[in-house]
Amino acid sequence: MSTEPKPGGSLGVAMKRKEDPRFIQGKGRYVDDISLPGMLHLAIVRSPYPHAGITSIDISEAMRVPGVRAVITGKDLEAAGLGWLPTFHGFDKQMVLAIGKVLFQYQEVAAVFAESRGAAADGAEAVHVEYAPLPVVTDPFAARTDQVILRPDREKKTNHIYHWEVGDKDATARALRTSPRRISQRIWFQRCHPAPLEPCGCVAQFDAMGRLQFYVTSQAPHVYRTALAIVTGIAEDKIHVISPDIGGGFGNKVPVYPGYVCAIVGALKLGRPVKWIESRTENLTSTGFARDYHMDVEIGATDDGRMTALHVATTADHGAFDAAADPTKYPAGMFGIVTGSYDVPAAHAEVDAYFTNKAPGGIAYRCSFRVTEASYAIERAMDILADELRMDPVEVRRKNFVRKDQFPYQSRLGFTYDSGDYQKALDVALEKIGYKELLKEQTAKRLRGELMGIGFSTFTEVVGAGPSKHFDILGIKMFDSAEIRIHPTGAGIVRTGTKSQGQGHETTWAQIVAEELGLDPQNIMVEEGDTDTAPYGLGTYASRSTPVAGGAIAMAARRVREKAKKVAAHLLEVGEADVEWQDYKFQVKGVPAKSVTMKEVAFAAYTNMSQNEPGLEASYYYDPPNMTFPSGCYVAVVDVDRETGEVKVRRFLAVDDCGIIINPLIVEGQIHGGLTEGFAIAFMQEIQYDSDGNNLNTNFTDYLLPTSLETPHWETAKVTTPSPHHPIGAKGVGESPNVGSPAAFVNAVIDALSPLGVRHLDMPITRDKVWRAIRAAEAKTALA
Amino acid sequence: MKIHVTINGAAYERDVEPRTLLVHFLRDDCGQTGTHVGCDTSSCGCCVVVVDGDRAVKSCTMFAVQADGREIRTVEGLADGGTLHPLQQAFWDQHGLQCGYCTPGMLLTAYALLKHNPAPTDADIREGLAGNLCRCTGYQNIVKSVQQAAGTLGHPSAATA
Numbered sequence: 001m002s003t004e005p006k007p008g009g010s011l012g013v014a015m016k017r018k019e020d021p022r023f024i025q026g027k028g029r030y031v032d033d034i035s036l037p038g039m040l041h042l043a044i045v046r047s048p049y050p051h052a053g054i055t056s057i058d059i060s061e062a063m064r065v066p067g068v069r070a071v072i073t074g075k076d077l078e079a080a081g082l083g084w085l086p087t088f089h090g091f092d093k094q095m096v097l098a099i100g101k102v103l104f105q106y107q108e109v110a111a112v113f114a115e116s117r118g119a120a121a122d123g124a125e126a127v128h129v130e131y132a133p134l135p136v137v138t139d140p141f142a143a144r145t146d147q148v149i150l151r152p153d154r155e156k157k158t159n160h161i162y163h164w165e166v167g168d169k170d171a172t173a174r175a176l177r178t179s180p181r182r183i184s185q186r187i188w189f190q191r192c193h194p195a196p197l198e199p200c201g202c203v204a205q206f207d208a209m210g211r212l213q214f215y216v217t218s219q220a221p222h223v224y225r226t227a228l229a230i231v232t233g234i235a236e237d238k239i240h241v242i243s244p245d246i247g248g249g250f251g252n253k254v255p256v257y258p259g260y261v262c263a264i265v266g267a268l269k270l271g272r273p274v275k276w277i278e279s280r281t282e283n284l285t286s287t288g289f290a291r292d293y294h295m296d297v298e299i300g301a302t303d304d305g306r307m308t309a310l311h312v313a314t315t316a317d318h319g320a321f322d323a324a325a326d327p328t329k330y331p332a333g334m335f336g337i338v339t340g341s342y343d344v345p346a347a348h349a350e351v352d353a354y355f356t357n358k359a360p361g362g363i364a365y366r367c368s369f370r371v372t373e374a375s376y377a378i379e380r381a382m383d384i385l386a387d388e389l390r391m392d393p394v395e396v397r398r399k400n401f402v403r404k405d406q407f408p409y410q411s412r413l414g415f416t417y418d419s420g421d422y423q424k425a426l427d428v429a430l431e432k433i434g435y436k437e438l439l440k441e442q443t444a445k446r447l448r449g450e451l452m453g454i455g456f457s458t459f460t461e462v463v464g465a466g467p468s469k470h471f472d473i474l475g476i477k478m479f480d481s482a483e484i485r486i487h488p489t490g491a492g493i494v495r496t497g498t499k500s501q502g503q504g505h506e507t508t509w510a511q512i513v514a515e516e517l518g519l520d521p522q523n524i525m526v527e528e529g530d531t532d533t534a535p536y537g538l539g540t541y542a543s544r545s546t547p548v549a550g551g552a553i554a555m556a557a558r559r560v561r562e563k564a565k566k567v568a569a570h571l572l573e574v575g576e577a578d579v580e581w582q583d584y585k586f587q588v589k590g591v592p593a594k595s596v597t598m599k600e601v602a603f604a605a606y607t608n609m610s611q612n613e614p615g616l617e618a619s620y621y622y623d624p625p626n627m628t629f630p631s632g633c634y635v636a637v638v639d640v641d642r643e644t645g646e647v648k649v650r651r652f653l654a655v656d657d658c659g660i661i662i663n664p665l666i667v668e669g670q671i672h673g674g675l676t677e678g679f680a681i682a683f684m685q686e687i688q689y690d691s692d693g694n695n696l697n698t699n700f701t702d703y704l705l706p707t708s709l710e711t712p713h714w715e716t717a718k719v720t721t722p723s724p725h726h727p728i729g730a731k732g733v734g735e736s737p738n739v740g741s742p743a744a745f746v747n748a749v750i751d752a753l754s755p756l757g758v759r760h761l762d763m764p765i766t767r768d769k770v771w772r773a774i775r776a777a778e779a780k781t782a783l784a
Numbered sequence: 785m786k787i788h789v790t791i792n793g794a795a796y797e798r799d800v801e802p803r804t805l806l807v808h809f810l811r812d813d814c815g816q817t818g819t820h821v822g823c824d825t826s827s828c829g830c831c832v833v834v835v836d837g838d839r840a841v842k843s844c845t846m847f848a849v850q851a852d853g854r855e856i857r858t859v860e861g862l863a864d865g866g867t868l869h870p871l872q873q874a875f876w877d878q879h880g881l882q883c884g885y886c887t888p889g890m891l892l893t894a895y896a897l898l899k900h901n902p903a904p905t906d907a908d909i910r911e912g913l914a915g916n917l918c919r920c921t922g923y924q925n926i927v928k929s930v931q932q933a934a935g936t937l938g939h940p941s942a943a944t945a
C-alpha cells in the first residue's frame with residue numbers, strides 16, 4: 001500500500017492527513033475556542049419536570065446577580081415572533097423556550113445572559129419557575145391511546161405523528177399466510193445518543209453593518225443559514241455561518257437547537273457577542289437522540305430457508321417534538337432498506353410515530369436516516385429465522401442474497417441497489433475468520449457447557465442522499481457542490497458544501513482533485529464550513545460527503561480539465577480535438593512524447609492562454625442519479641461467562657465494500673471508530689427514562705462510552721464493487737460499521753446462549769441482562 | 785485570589801475566582817485553548833494536562849488556585865520549537881486522531897504514561913489511557929501511536945500483549 005502522495009495517482013493512497021498538524025499541536029479552532037471582545041455567556045434554565053404547566057417565571061432575583069445582563073423567556077420570544085422553530089423535515093415545530101408548558105425534562109425554559117460563564121450559571125440558578133405537573137407519557141404504546149394529548153398546539157388532537165408505509169401490503173400478508181414457516185419477533189432498537197466529545201455550541205455577533213456572524217457546531221452550515229433566514233426574518237445575505245473545527249458530530253450537530261436561537265436573540269438585543277456552549281448533561285438530555293424504534297418483524301420462509309415475505313411494523317418514539325432530521329418525503333428515512341441484502345419476493349414496511357414526554361430528536365446517528373434500525377431488524381431476524389429452521393445462519397443468508405448478476409437490483413421496497421457482491425464478502429469473511437475451525441471449537445465447548453457464539457451481519461446500506469427528484473430538506477434539494485480554483489503555480493483550492501467533523505475531508509478532497517488533475521494533493525487546499533466562501537451544499541451527515549460532494553469534486557475537476565485542455569492545445573500547437581488526457585498529462589493523441597503537465601497548463605492559463613478565457617477554475621453542483629449501497633459482512637466471536645454473564649468479544653472482523661477507496665488509512669480509521677460506536681450500542685448505551693419521565697443517563701458516568709480497555713481489537717478486510725453511477729466509483733464508508741455491527745454483536749451473544757433456548761435479547765446486552773437470561777433458562781430446565 | 789502558574793515554561797500571574805477550574809483558567813484566562821472540555825463529571829479526559837513534570841491530571845478536577853506555584857504542561861508545550869514531540873509525530877503517522885477533540889488529552893496522558901513506563905505493552909497502554917475517551921478512533925491507532933512514540937523515545941517496546 002503506497003503512503004506517499006505524488007502528482008496524479010492519488011486515489012487509493014494511504015496519505016497522512018493534512019489537517020492533523022494543527023490538531024496535534026492544540027491549534028485546532030473549535031467553537032468554544034472563539035472568544036470575541038465584549039462577549040457575553042448564555043446559560044439556559046431547564047425544566048426539572050417532564051410534563052408540566054408553567055405557572056410563573058420570576059426573573060427578578062436573577063437580574064440582581066452580579067454580571068447578569070438579561071433574562072429572556074418563551075413569552076419574550078413569542079412576542080418577537082420567535083417562539084417556535086420549524087424542525088428540519090418541516091412536519092413539526094419546536095418551542096425555543098417553553099411557552100405555557102414543558103414537554104420533557106431538561107426542556108429549555110429561560111435564557112440568562114451574563115458577563116462570565118459563572119455569572120450566567122448563577123443567574124440561571126436564580127430564575128424561579130413554578131410548575132404545575134401534568135400526567136406523564138413515556139411509553140409510545142401508551143401514547144397511542146391518546147388518553148393524554150401532549151401537543152394540544154397541533155391541529156390534530158392526537159399523539160400520533162404520522163403513518164408511513166412502503167411495499168405491497170396485501171401480497172405480503174398473503175405470502176406470510178401461506179408460508180410453510182414463519183417467525184415473528186419484536187425487536188427494539190433502544191434510544192441512544194451520538195454524544196460527540198465536543199458538545200454543541202455557538203458564538204453569535206452582529207457586526208458593524210448589522211450582519212450576523214454565527215460560529216456554530218454545524219454539520220450543515222448552508223442549511224443553517226437558510227433556516228435562520230426563514231426563522232428570524234434576517235435577509236440571507238446578512239447571515240454568515242461559520243462551522244470551524246468540529247469535535248465529532250455523528251448526526252448530533254445537524255438540527256438547529258434552541259440555544260442557538262437564544263444566542264442570536266441575545267446578541268441582537270444586547271448588541272454584544274454571545275457564546276453558548278452546552279454542558280455534557282445538556283447534550284445528552286436535550287439535543288438529538290437517535291433510534292427508539294420498536295419493530296415487529298415477521299418473516300415467512302420455505303422449509304429449506306428461502307424467504308417468501310417480510311413484514312415490519314414499527315412503533316417509533318419521537319419524543320416531545322418531531323425533530324427527526326429526515327428528508328421531507330421520508331418521515332421514516334430510508335427504512336425501506338429493511339429487506340437488506342436479501343431478495344425477498346414480497347415485502348411491506350410501516351412506521352407509526354408518536355409523541356412522548358422525552359427529548360426530541362430521532363436524528364440520523366452515524367447512519368443514513370433510519371438505516372441502522374432497518375439493518376439491525378433484518379440481520380437479527382435472519383438469525384431468528386435460522387434458529388427456527390435449525391439452519392446455519394450463514395446458509396440462510398447465502399440462500400437469500402441478492403446475487404451478483406441481479407445488480408442493478410430493484411428491491412421490493414423501492415430502492416435500486418447499484419452494485420455489490422454479497423457472496424464474495426461472505427466468503428472472504430468465512431475464510432479470514434476461520435469459520436470451520438470456530439464451529440468445531442464451539443461444538444466442543446458446548447459439550448462442556450461453555451458458551452461461545454459466532455454472530456454474522458451481512459448488511460446493505462443506502463447512503464448519499466440524494467437525487468433531487470426524491471430528496472430535500474426544507475424544500476432544498478439534496479445536491480452538493482464543489483468549486484475548484486487552480487493557481488498559476490499548479491497549487492489550488494477546493495471548496496465544498498460539506499463540513500468535516502473528523503472524517504478527513506482536507507485530505508480526501510485534495511486527493512480527488514489531485515487524481516483528476518494530475519496535481520500534488522499536498523498543494524490542494526480544502527476549505528469548508530464558511531457560507532460566505534463555500535458553494536451551497538447540504539452538509540455532512542448520512543454518509544453523503546463522498547457519494548454527493550465527492551462526485552461534485554470529481555465533476556468540477558473534470559470541468560477544470562476541459563478548460564485546461566484548450567490551453568494545452570494551444571501549448572501543444574494542435575487542435576483541441578487532437579489532445580487527450582493520458583497518464584495525468586495532456587498529450588497529442590497517440591504521441592506521449594508531445595505532452596504538457598497540468599502544472600504547465602495552469603501557468604499558461606494565467607500567462608499564455610491565447611484566445612482562451614484566462615484563469616483556471618470551475619464549479620459543479622452534483623445531483624446524484626441514485627443513492628449508493630455500501631455493504632459488508634461482519635463477524636463477531638464472543639465468549640460468555642456462564643456464572644457472571646460477562647461477554648467477551650474475542651474477535652471481530654469487518655469486511656467492507658465501500659466501492660472505490662480514496663484513502664485506505666482514513667477508511668480503516670472510520671471503520672474502527674464506527675465499530676466502537678456499534679459495540680457501545682450493543683453492550684452499554686441507552687438513554688432511559690423512568691416512568692415519571694426522569695432521564696436516567698445524563699452524563700458519562702451513566703451513559704457509557706467504551707474506553708480503550710473494553711474496546712475490542714478490530715480486524716478489517718475489503719471487497720470492492722465500484723458504484724457504477726458515481727464519478728469515481730466510491731460509495732462512502734463512515735456509517736457502515738455503526739450500521740452493520742450491532743447485529744453481529746447481538747447475534748454472537750444469542751448464538752452463545754442458544755443452547756439455553758434464548759432466542760432474542762434487546763440491546764444493550766449488559767452483563768446483568770445476560771446473567772438474568774442464563775438464570776431464567778436454567779430455572780426453566782430445572783422445572784422441566 | 786492571585787496565583788502564579790508556570791505554563792509550558794512561561795510564567796502567568798492572574799487574579800482568579802476561587803471556584804475557577806484549572807481548565808477554564810488555562811482556556812479563558814491564559815488563552816491556552818488546546819486543552820478541551822468534554823464533560824461535567826471528570827469522565828472524558830479531554831482536559832488532561834501534566835502537572836509538575838510527570839503527573840497527568842484532569843484539569844477539570846483541579847481548581848486554578850491549586851495550581852498556584854506549579855508547573856503545567858499542555859499540548860501547546862509539547863513540541864520543541866519547530867520539531868514535533870515523538871508522540872505528536874506518532875499520532876500523525878499512525879492516524880491516531882480524527883476530529884482531534886480528545887487528542888490533546890490523549891497526548892498528555894500518554895506523555896505521563898511513557899515517563900513512568902517507557903516500554904509499555906499494548907495492554908499497559910490501554911490501561912493507561914482508560915481515563916481518556918475517544919469517540920472517533922476506536923483506540924487501536926492510538927495504541928499504535930503510543931507504541932511508535934515509545935520506540936522513538938529510545939525504549940524498544942516490550943512484547944505486545
Ligand code: FES
Pocket residue numbers: 820821822823824825826827828829830831832842843844845
Ligand atoms: S472535561 Fe471531561 S474529564 Fe475533564
Ligand code: FES
Pocket residue numbers: 197247248502880881882883884885886887917918919920921
Ligand atoms: S478523535 Fe474525535 S474524539 Fe478522539
